[in-house]
Amino acid sequence: MKALFIPGNSPYPIFSHAPLATAVRNAGHQVLMGGIEWVLPNIASVGLPPVKISPVSMEEVGAFMGAMPEDPLDQLKAVGRVYAEIALDSLERLLDLADHWRPDLVVGGGMFYTAPLLAHQLSIPSVRLEWDRIDARMYDPGAESVLAPLLAELGLDRVPEPDLWLDVCPPSLRPADPVPARTMRWIPGNPQRPLEPWMYTKGDRPRVYITAGTRLFSGDALRDMARSIAGLGVEVVVGAPENVAAELRDQLPDVRIGWVPLDVLAPTCDVIMHHGGGGTDMTALNAGVPQLVAHPEYPTEATRRITEFGAALLVDSGGQEAVTEACRKLLDDSSYRERARSLAREFTELPPPAEIVADLEQLVAARA
Template structure:
């Protein structure tokens, strides 16, 4: 079997699809993973063959992010248009690739609209693999503005539904009316590096990790946040890309800052502070760590759900100053109920079938 994974247009989607892609390859099948120029190093970093679908790089992505509408609905519509444009533009390069390496199966995330189109063109099954707990339907209105002419040309009134829908959200956190799916255990995966003992060893005091991905908690704000949390008497680790981490170390040499694989670091943490990113949220949940969601974007609904479940605190938009973050961290550290609830969700995730158990389902689709 040849399986083509097209997870999406950010590193986070690559990391969250890596476990199933690796399981398929470990079962003896051929696996390619495709993505825009920006994510190709991330695909390679998780040990998978990388195929370029588009020349879009980090500068292009940052330019798009800088021009995003401020309101969540407008941001979701704009993102949906871009996701659809990338999917449509990627179709011809992927069809050309298929002339030499024809997949028997296409696996894509709900945000990668090209997966359904490619499977339709090649007449092969397609599998929708969720990469986080997010509701991708918020992107559909913007996406359909781009996809409508393409679908009309294919004689379709809507995007084809998946032949198999795999969800990684713990059942207790799934919203009412969620689409029918099979549930798979979420297994974290990250680019790795040479590990130092402190990265996988619990400290002699509570540890708080701050991760803002590549989009938020930049520069001076990140350094001030780290200092305010450190004043609680905890060890602070800033997991950030090197250009951002260097600024933090220069401002406060006592803070451990740099690229640390979150799947290694998370089990040693007592709290993880982040911006509502799906990969950080899912990794924290899988490791049983309470979360502080300090900045939200279009993922606010899903982040509110884990806060309502008692495993996180989500700050309101008007209470996201450094002092608010430190105060919420203190609450998470002092209240054992958050840790207990986070561990319950981790146990629920661990009880789901693992990626290896999904391979047979994929084989049956192809067979």
């Protein structure tokens, strides 16, 4: 079997899809993974063969993010449009690839419209593998107008549904009306670096990890937030890109700042504080660590469900005092950790990627 994985337009989907892609290859099948120019090094870093499907660069992605509308609904539409544009741009390259290396199966990320459209044109099965707990269908309205001409040309009134939908959400956090899907255990992954003992060792103080998001957690705001959280008597670790970390280390000599592999660090943390990113959320869930979602870039149903479950707190207004007080509550009230650990146990009960390979093989056999 030849399986083509097309996860998405940023590094995180690559690491989210890598466990299943590796399981398919370890079962003796051929695997290629496609991505835009920006993510090709990430694909290579997980030991999979990268194929360029679009010349979109990191600079172009950065320019798009910098021009993102302020209104949350407009943001969703803008993201949907750009994913649809990349789908159109990449189809010709992928059809050329299929002339020489014809896949038997395409596995695509949640809003990566390329995968089902390519599978339709090649008359092969498609699989949708979600990256995280966020329902990517909220981006579809922005993509519809961009995809409409191609859909009409193909005689379709909408993007084809997948032959198999893989859901990585733990059962207790699924919506009341989930799509029919096969469940799969989510495995954490991210770029690695040489480890230092403190990264995998639990210290004598509670540890709070703060991610460096694109809005709140950067520059002066990040410095002030780290100082405020450190005032709780905890060890603070800040995950930040080097250009941000370098300017903060002198100002925060008692705070560890820089890139840390979160899959390694997470089990040593008592609170993980972030801005609503799906990868951070899933890594915290997998490790059984309570979350503090502070001023998310956009509200999601996924955030609401975990706060209602009692494994996280959301602070969407107020300043540092509100965030610090929420962090204190998570540290002092053991029920949040108990609820987070119960979700981690649910992760371990889901079928691992290796068990899903047989489902993919059956799809290909049935189509043949």
